[in-house]
Amino acid sequence: MSKPMATSASAYPEDGEPSGLLAFRRLDEFLGRAIESARGRYGPEASADAFRGLYVSVEQAERSMRRPPGEPLCTPGDSHPAGSDPGWERIAATERGWSWLRTGYGLSDFELDVVLLALAPEVDPRYERLYAYLQDDVNRRRPTVGLALDLLTGTARERLAARRYFGAEAPLLGRRVLSLVPDPRAEAASVIGRFLVLDEQIVDVLLDQGGLDxxxxxxxxxxxxxxxxxxxxxxxxxxxxxxxxxxxxxxxxxxxxxxxxxxxxxxxxxxxxxxxxxxxxxxxxxxxxxxxxxxxxxxxxxxxxxxxxxxxxxxxxxxxxxxxxxxxxxxxxxxxxxxxxxxxxxxxxxSEPGDATWRRTTWQQAFAAHGVEAAAADVDALAVRFRLGPSQIEEAVMTARTAARLHTEDDPETAARSPSRAELFAAARAQTGHELTTLARRVEPSRGWDDIVLPAESLELLHSLCEWIVHRRQVMEEWGFDRRMSQGKGISALFAGPPGTGKTMAAEVVAHDIGLDLFKVDLSTVVSKYIGETEKNLERVFTAAADADAILFFDEADALFGKRSDVHDAHDRYANIEVAYLLQRMEEYAGLAILATNMRQHLDDAFTRRLRFIVEFPFPDDAERRRIWDVCIPPEAPRAPDVDVDRLARDFRLSGGNIHNIVLHAAFLAAAGDGRIGMTELLRATRREYLKMGRVEPMADPDRQEPRRPGDE
Missing domain, CATH: 3.40.50.300 (P-loop containing nucleotide triphosphate hydrolases)
Structure with a gap:
């Protein structure tokens, strides 16, 4: 339906069209032919009437009555020299935007001409004036469907047939190339009276404007x-x-x-x-x-x-x-x-997280990009212990640089190039665990190996637990054990022992040693009386922990992981389902989970079989209690010469947690007294601890040699 039109020699020089504007030569030829036709349709007085379109004169009405219904503005009789009109094949061959629109959406020449009509006012406001004249209305400065049909068809039959290009399922509207906007002055504008408005994205493409929409x-x-x-x-x-x-x-x-x-x-x-x-x-x-x-x-x-x-x-x-x-x-x-x-x-x-080799390379690239020097051992440790993505690794490096500036008294710029291992690990930990903080409490690990007192066998197991994490990459990835295991690739441990024997402290020591965050799961937010809710809550915990590279610590775990029983009623059935679910979820968890319990005998046998480590925390004997008394009194605290830790360890059979409470209470008594922690304050604090436990304080016996058994008074 589109026909060749005459070119305007004054608008386009002989040596070629302006870059990116070849299509507008085609448009100008359309409009040049249309203006010639409009002179005859609207009369010679149209161009001189400043209020054209604001009223309808008798002459205009009579002229409209003499025109056949549906007759386009341009008729088949209009003819111009052949070859002067650049066709769409030529335009698409030289301009990328038009080529994409033509091939990507399969638009016909007619539809491309419609797009060109709508695009022109975005390039030059003169087209708005031309459109107002051609539409016989000074307020219609944007092309309408009617104008497109007038310019791009030659007969009334073609004009009616071309309306299909503006249907809801046609490419122009169905692919949202343009939209039809009603005239705001008309209460119910017809289709042909609606304005053609190109999508912003299409405008940017055709005008070669880069960037994101x-x-x-x-x-x-x-x-x-x-x-x-x-x-x-x-x-x-x-x-x-x-x-x-x-x-x-x-x-x-x-x-x-x-x-x-x-x-x-x-x-x-x-x-x-x-x-x-x-x-x-x-x-x-x-x-x-x-x-x-x-x-x-x-x-x-x-x-x-x-x-x-x-x-x-x-x-x-x-x-x-x-x-x-x-x-x-x-x-x-x-x-x-x-x-x-x-x-x-x-x-x-x-989609599996990248292996430690890939993460090591990414850490090295981030260090190099930000001018940071790190020891090879630190890079290896970061790659093994933190499963971070590229953006998280770069963020951690930048954060460590800032932390190094803050923590130095020397040249900040020099310090920023060499952050410490602690600063690097802290920055890496800060990248994850944010969702887990709503489900568990973050514990800041501050205890070291010198702070914990345990039998040699238990300490050896704790060191082995740390070694599993440190050497995990070598064993699982380099030695191929990862490919031999479909599940159970994580590390799980059970800390079992009476209250106050150091289970929570041991979890802190492990977290501090390997440089990972420790999250203590709040059982009040997990266990629910409603059927199925406990599993959902635990699933949220494990899912959040999977991306946190943290240690999960379940205290009082026997409340969650109890023995499965025979089914006598619906409650037993659902309790067994919970335990079965937890067994499965623990095997799927790829991180380190530590379960603490005061009553190991209450744990299901199938559950303990799936645990990598079981560490016993026995009640301390006299020698261990003596070390605990010494450790609990900080070196900075003023200690009186009369403090007899041998007597305290021998006469009072207490757990480490009780001893810690006593020392802290004695410190406050000393602060309110002469300023030194002596036997008087320690014995007073011990008496109050026994009263708090509901037990009778044993009489001191300096001649007793044999250690008392647990439960002796």
């Missing part, structure tokens, strides 16, 4: 990833084979929420294309925004990555995926459920 900046990020190794060569080959040829949809099941994004970045870097990363949490049901997202990926030739995709996916997302002919990667925490409405062929790719 302004409407997508809140939840999209367009990045050019730095070179990074692709861990799965088969995955990379598959994406390369599909790129630019066939649709491909991959789903990274990513409970931690970082590995999927990292894999997508590595794939984009390997393909040498940008990555369009989208946080889909708030847009999964918005078909309009999803259309913009998928279009943006196509415009930039980017690998599209959708984060936080629920499963099953929404119908809006399924429709967009089905229509997308590029490569799209998705990530979510749950298994992918195929949609019944649209067959998509989504392939699930289990």
């Amino acid at each position: 302004r409407r997508l900046t809140a939840f999209c990020e367009l990045v050019t990833p730095p070179p990074a190794p692709v861990e799965d060569e088969a995955l990379y080959r598959m994406v390369c084979d599909a790129w630019g040829r066939v649709p491909l949809r991959l789903y990274f099941q990513d409970p931690a929420g970082a590995a999927g994004r990292r894999t997508a970045q590595a794939l984009a870097a390997a393909l040498a294309v940008p990555l369009l990363a989208v946080d889909t949490e708030d847009i999964l049901h918005d078909d309009t925004v999803l259309e913009l997202v998928f279009r943006e990926a196509a415009l930039h030739g980017a690998l599209l990555h959708l984060d936080d995709v629920g499963s099953p996916c929404t119908l809006a997302l399924a429709d967009r995926l089905a229509a997308y002919d590029g490569v799209a990667t998705l990530a979510g925490s749950r298994p992918w459920v195929p949609t019944t409405r649209r067959p998509l062929g989504v392939l699930t790719v289990p």
Whole structure:
């Protein structure tokens, strides 16, 4: 229906059209022919009437009555020299935006001309004046459907047939290339009276304006990833084979929420294309925004990555995926459920955190980028103990630099280049565990090996527990044990012993030694009287801990992990289900979980069989109590010469927790007295501790040689 038109020699020089404006030569030829036709239709007085369109004169009404219904402004009789009009094939060959629009959406020449009409006022306001004249109305400065039909068709039959291009399912409207906006002055504007308004994204593309669509900046990020190794060569080959040829949809099941994004970045870097990363949490049901997202990926030739995709996916997302002919990667925490409405062929790719070798390389790159020097042993320890992604590692390095500036009295810039091991570990810990803080209490590990008093065998087990974590990479990854195990790859330990024997302190010592956070699970927020709620709460704890690289410490664990019993009623049945669930969840947990109990005999045998370490915390004997009394009184505290720790250890059979309480109470008594901690204060505090426990204080017996057994008075 579009016809060649005459060119305006004054607007375009002989040596070629201005760069990017070849299409507007075509438009000017349309308009030049239309203006000639308009002179005859509107009369010679139209151009001189400043109020044209604000009223209808008798002459105008009579002239309209003489015109056949549906007659276009330009008739088939209009003819111009052939070859003067640049066709769309030539335009698309020289201008990328028009080429993409033509091939990507399969638009016809007529539809491309409509887009050109709507685009012109974004380039030059003179087109608004021309449109007002051609539409015989000074207020209609934007093109309408009617103007497009007038300019782009030659007969009334063609004009009626061309209305199909403005249907809801036609590409122009169905693919949201443009929208039809009613005239605000008309209560019920007809289709032909509606304005043609191009989508902002289409305008930017056709005018070669780079960057991300302004409407997508809140939840999209367009990045050019730095070179990074692709861990799965088969995955990379598959994406390369599909790129630019066939649709491909991959789903990274990513409970931690970082590995999927990292894999997508590595794939984009390997393909040498940008990555369009989208946080889909708030847009999964918005078909309009999803259309913009998928279009943006196509415009930039980017690998599209959708984060936080629920499963099953929404119908809006399924429709967009089905229509997308590029490569799209998705990530979510749950298994992918195929949609019944649209067959998509989504392939699930289990997304595992990068191994320690990859993390070590990433740490080294981040150190080099920020001018930080770190010992090789520290880099190895960071890579093994913290499963962080690239952005988290870089954030940790920057945070450690700032901490080093704060903690030095020398040149801050020099200190920032060499943060300490403690500062590096603290910065790494700060990257994770934020969700876990709502479910468990973070314990700041401040106790060391010198602070804990235990039998040699128990201490050896605690050291072995730390060694498992330190050498985990070597055994599991380098020696291949990881490939031999489908589950139970984590480390679990049971601390069993009477109250006050040092179970919580031992957890702090382990956390302090290996440099990980310690989270104490608050049982009041986990255990529920409602059936099924305890499992849900524990699932939240384990899921949050999976991304925290922290130690989970369950105190009073026998309240959760009790023995399974015979089923006598519904309560027994559901209690057994809870224990069975916990057994399974503990095996799946990849971190370190420490369970503390006062009554080991109450634990289910199947549960203890799955524990890597069982550390006994016996009631301390006389020698151990003497060390505990010494350790509990800090070196800085003023100690009177009459303090007899041998007598205290011999005469009072107390646990380490009780001794700690006594020493602290005695310190406050001393502060209120002569300022020194002596036997008088310690004995008074001991008496109060016995009263608090509801026990009778034993009489001191300086001649007693044999140690008393637990329970002796």
